[in-house]
Amino acid sequence: MIDLLPQVIVTGLAVGGTYALAAVGVSLVFGVLNIVNFGHGAALTAGAFFALVLLKTLGLNIVTAFALATGGAYLVGWLIERVTVRPLRDAPLLMPLITTLGFGIFLENVVQLVFGPETQPFKTPVSHEPYSFGGTTVTVWELITMAVTVVSIGLLHLFLNRTHFGTAVRAVSEDRRTDALMGLNVDRLILVTFCVSSALGGIAGILSAALYNAVNPTMGSAAMLKAFAASVLGGMEVMSGAIVGGLLLGIAESMGSVYISSAWRDAIALLALVVVLLFWPTGLMGHRRLEKMERASLNVLPLPPVPSLEFRRPALWLVIGVLLLLPLAVTDTYARRIMTVMLVYGTLALSLNIVAGFAGIISLAHAAFYGFGAYASALLSTQAGWPFPACFAAAIVLTGLFGMAFAAPVMRLRGHYVAMGTLGLGGTISVVMLNWVDFTRGPMGIRSIPQPSLFGVEVDGVGYYYFILAILAVSTVLVVHMVDSAFGRAMRAMRDDELGASSVGVDARVLKMVSFGVAAAIAGACGSFWAHFVTFISPDSFNIMESIAILAMVVLGGLGSIPGAILGGALLAGLPELLRFASDYRQAVYGLTMLLVVLFRPQGLLGFSAARQAPGASR
Amino acid sequence: MHEGEIVSLIGPNGAGKTTAFNVITGIYPPSAGDIRFAGRSVVGLAPHRVCASGIGRTFQNLRIFPNLSVRDNVLVGFTLGNRASLLSALVRLPSQRREEQRLQAEAGALLRLLGLAEIEDQLARYLAYGDQRRVEIARALAAQPRMMMLDEPAAGMNPAEVDDLNALIRRMRDELGKTILLVEHHMNVVMDISDRVIVMDQGRKIAEGTPQEVKRDPRVIQAYLGSEAAA
Amino acid sequence: MILETENLSVAYGPIEAVKGLSLRLEEGQLITIVGANGAGKSTTIRALSGEIRPSGGEIRYRGRAISRMAPHEIARLGIVQCPEGRRVFAGLSVLENLKLGAYGRGLQGEMKQGLDRVFGMFPRLAERREQLAGTLSGGEQQMLAIGRALMARPEVLLLDEPSLGLAPIMVQTVFEAIREINRAGTAVLLVEQNAFLALRTASYGYVLQTGRVVLEGTAKDLAMDEQMMRAYLG
Structure with a gap:
């Protein structure tokens, strides 16, 4: 069994790459706004289906199709921010949780109504024929996934660290108030953050569609759970943590399905999510404790009066x-x-x-x-x-x-x-x-x-x-x-x-x-x-x-x-x-x-x- | 601190007064040292246990329950004194009703004592600031503490309200026999009612004494107004 | 007149923290607002920066009403606040912090001159330019916060408690820098709890007590005033 290990790791790294991309998106938004975007899955689904349409229906070449589909996911992020987050900037934290969740489900179901609930093949001109390197096989798509992951994260790193705009985004996550005092338009920074996060999710969706040669409307929700797990494992607001978390999760799943049973594969991410949240709140690389005993009250709307059970009424x-x-x-x-x-x-x-x-x-x-x-x-x-x-x-x-x-x-x-x-x-x-x-x-x-x-x-x-x-x-x-x-x-x-x-x-x-x-x-x-x-x-x-x-x-x-x-x-x-x-x-x-x-x-x-x-x- | 004393903790911004409060009431752990209340250590206790040991408090930024009525805010303060079980509440046993009546009566007395009886049905969120402060004090009193810790009770109050507050604090000591520890910026309050004043600066105690002694202490003046030397 | 308020009132919900404040800042002047904590000093500065909408009165910048503008718009006009507690971006390097100051006002082209000026004023920051701001000492962070504000080439610099929590020697350095900035032509509004220090630095001062101006005058006169101490110690 041990000689399977290199194979398990290669497979895990490719899948983990898609998790890492999606998780970085989650962490990016969390860092800037302190909210979890429960509509992130919609961006993944959207990316994959945009690519499907562009490739199959419009017959575009693969590079153009993927680039445009990523742009489509970017716009989905714009939509999510404007519809579900911006109107609730000063509302209780609970509110964007429910709206992002609701909007995400809605978008996925729109996709389902248009394309049907069935899983469809995601045919690309790239061959799925595996190459063998001394007993370890790797498909072209696995290689492409790893390469795209590395390039995307590299570009994100450059954007955040080498551009003024990116530096400003990092500053928003440090201190929104001071950012505005420096003359920076915080609303715009947050909007772009959502868009970039969704574009990353879209890329993750496209890649996993290609990896598994399959798309279906609920793939985003499933992947979103993995992204949450990866992000929490990495330390939530830390980008590098999300990457490591995603890759580790991919490898763990790949090992789990080989050494334990593929049926329990999905349980690994869920368990990781729960266990890390509970027992290791800073994750691998986080430095903040998850929550302090602060006014974290989510729901400050007044409650209606309790109905009386007076039978005279x-x-x-x-x-x-x-x-x-x-x-x-x-x-x-x-x-x-x-x-x-x-x-x-x-x-x-x-x-x-x-x-x-x-x-x-x-x-x-x-x-x-x-x-x-x-x-x-x-x-x-x-x-x-x-x-x-x-x-x-x-x-x-x-x-x-x-x-x-x-x-x-x-x-x-x-x-x-x-x-x-x-x-x-x-x-x-x-x-x-x-x-x-x-x-x-x-x-x-x-x-x-x-x-x-x-x-x-x-x-x-x-x-x-x-x-x-x-x-x-x-x-x-x-x-x-x-x-x-x-x-x-x-x-x-x-x-x-x-x-x-x-x-x-x-x-x-x-x-x-x-x-x-x-x-x-x-x-x-x-x-x-x-x-x-x-x-x-x-x-x-x-x-x-x-x-x-x-x-x-x-x-x-x-x-x-x-x-x-x-x-x-x-x-x-x-x-x-x-x-x-x-x-x-x-x-x-x-x-x-x-x-x-x-x-x-x-x-x-x-x-x-x-x-x-x-x-x-x-x- | 002694039983039945009114002590004020003062000092410039960032002197560590509220931190001291939060450590005593179990919100943060101290990095060293001990806190003893009535001979027992309260270090490391959760906030609700600190309350059970007889220390009540109010908060600088108010932590009343905005969506509860004034009366309900005070009733929540009686949580520790409630002898009805959840099961008896679910099926409304007569014993639970009697207990509820007893609590309602006690809450009513407390509301009258603090002059809140007329607004008892309003949601706390709609009250004027001074009233919200008194609701918080009433709620803390409902838990029958031996010592009350008030964190800037006069913040945001107008002069008339401040006078009422002074009277109220005296009554809490004289009529209810509470020991009172106060953090306050309003010097009128501090100088007026304190038996003893402790001055903190940058996390340390720099002076202690009667209001008159403290007022004349050059170290205190320097901490508050800054010194020529620093300029 | 570069900045003035007329009957400015600010409320947090039901609490009125500033009541009917009128103050005037001339071109090139350095004025101060002093008072005990809770007197409404920081609230005033926040209102000037557009962080809190006033409940009454008006704020004018060069004759133009600005009290309905967003904080980033006010900053872009050149009214730059250096907030209490420094609030440097701890996870960003010193250089990144400074560059953001210029970028926020759209001064990318003048990055170099700005940096030269700040590093000239605070050589310590030049030495630590690649360091994360969070690893600086309190005094260095205050220098960085002021430097960051300077990068925006402010017309009006609002300083909120720059001496807070600093060692005396650092306080001296920081206040020397403030005087220098003012000498170079920037109008400064200084909010300070350390009244003696503030009044030695400024030319004119206002004493705030529970949201109202109880005393105003030239800094020299105020420093001698008996009533000053009462505003602090009751």
Whole structure:
């Protein structure tokens, strides 16, 4: 096996080169703005597809096509900055996180609508015939990738270090205020930084398309995770770190697939992301600690008042009445099914809102809890033969405990790192579901899960609807009680100002753990219900995109609004189904929702509208 | 510091006053030395544990909860005194309701003491600056500290508010029996209410004594106004 | 009159940090604003540089209202601020820091003369030109910050607490340089906590207390004034 090593390293270096390019882009933006561009993947996808069109449709020669495609990616960066970042310069840090994420997903889905979701070959005139050097083979594309990586990074280095403009960009990342005092136009410097970062991402996209001889619309998202991992590994704001991180990651993946198993290849980047974030916050070459105990509050919009559960209020009776009587009016099986699905997502959004809305932690892993509950219930039912009520109860308890365990690492992170950390953890859980075939049956999923029965009565048809309605009702009561108590007050206080809260004895760790625990338990109940409702589950239903969709629902309804989240979940889950033609646009709708809501109605549909600056936050 | 004393920590910009505060309250670790409070070392404790040991504080740049009402800001201060468990809150047990009523009553008393009762339903973010300062003080008092550390409580206040603040600080000592440590630039406050003044410059203590002694100390005058020698 | 403010007020949210300040800076003059910390000195300078929009009043540069302009536009007019705490770009070399000063005002063509002037004034910086700014001593960083501002060939130089945290010998060097810059024709507004030092350097001074001018006059008169000490020590 050891004689494979040179081969493994050569392959790893080529792939690692593309990671390094994409990671340098991430670090560049982070250094200048202190935000993570969650739309970076769109630039990779765009670069690859621009190249595809220029080569195949327009028949340009390869050098011209690649150069123009890089220019196209540069313009995508311009678009991302102008649309998602510039309007939010003084907004809470959370906002550009959601807009870049939403816009990135939207752009990728536009590509998907134009070119279809299938993977297409990326044919170039360059031969894929490998050359052999004493037993180690290398393809022309691998050589080109390495060369282009070196040249691109060399040019970037010259730009940053040998031009006045580049020096000014470096100065922005040191001290934006002083840059402006020197007469430099900071907005323009930031714009160009985004463009250069996206151009680098575009090059990475083109190269990896050529390396694998394949393009597909979601390649950018997948590569973006690798870029995050590489960048974090290198020390986040350090460019040379990102390069080393990318190359190391490429080699590690290449080794992993040879010496361990290629199925776990993607887990390496995710694990690297999580482990480095948690235990080695400065990375290989970083010098700053990730976060200080500073005012890193991401979300400073006021929360809407907690709804009261006074049964004297007619509005509440109206809502309850409509929900109870709805199945009488809607008798179509398909429509009832959609109503059931809407309630599932309403409940899921409600539970994510505990963490994202009230505790102020943007988690991109909520579908992992949902999936955990679904798998726990399905496995206990099919493997251990437990009756449904026992499976359901066990799913709630186990997922709740899992959520608390999940919180332990997450609460060490702040700011955009929370989002990256949860992204990594959620991705890791997806990979486990996919690849631990002996336990989860992998991509085939679990089939013929028994329908639920309660007290000897089989639940079916409209029973599903009432069952999930009951879950939603109980969850809502619990969440209202939780938020409208001393505990909830402390949670909202922590969301406003963690240090201020700790100065009066609030233990943020306990709060975060419990918030995650309750949120996960509710998601676990939904998961268990879902497994027995559709009788078939597979990892696809619980991946990162699903987590992002749930976040979009909360954002639409209003972070911190209990009725808002439920409504947001129901609407975003139901609308694409009801407007059948729209179901292809599902993800594009999620992405666009996040972008538009944050830009134009940051408090969400039912959120609390108020002036955006807090007097205390202005200094 | 002694029980029931009002001590002021003063010094020019960058003298290390706020840093001293932050080290005592567990935000940064000291590089050497010990901090003892009521005979027990509080070095290395997390901020919420420092609070539990009986030290309350306010912040120079205000760290109230802008999106909570005044009343809720104060109620969060009672976190340590709350005896209701989360479980009892989730299902609203009668014991939790009684505990909540008790806290509400205590918060009400504190709000009245600080003259905040009339604005208790407003979100803290919309308050005038002086009111925000008092909310922060009320919140810190709610945690029942033995010692209160106030970081520039008079910053941004107008003269009338400063007078009220002086009265309030005296009452905290006289009526509530708190020991008070103060960082302040407003010399009117410092000279008016302090039992003892400690002067810092460039991270060191350069003088200590009654307000009158300190005011006449040439080292203090030099630290504040600069010296002819340096010019 | 090169720079003047009329009834300038600046507020941070509900806090009014500067209230109705009127000051005048003539061509070639060196004036100072002194006062204890929290008096509103830095706020004034930030407003002059366009970093905070005034809540009232007007700022005029050579008769032209500038209070609505962005910081980089004001800097390009020639009103260059040397901020408190020096704020050199720590990860950039001394030379890069200096060149940015000229580049910001679009003076790439005059890089050479600018560097000659700064290195002539601070030979220490010439020795350390390739060093990262973050590795310089406090005094050297202050020289660099002033040098960087000089590279922009300022019409008005705004200095915020240049003596802060410096050893006495360094303070002397820095203030000698400030006088020299002024002698060469640049109008200077100096904000200082070290009042005696500032008043010995400037020709005219304003004493600020909680956002208001409580005293103004020629520097000589102010230095003798009893009320001065009260503004500091209450």
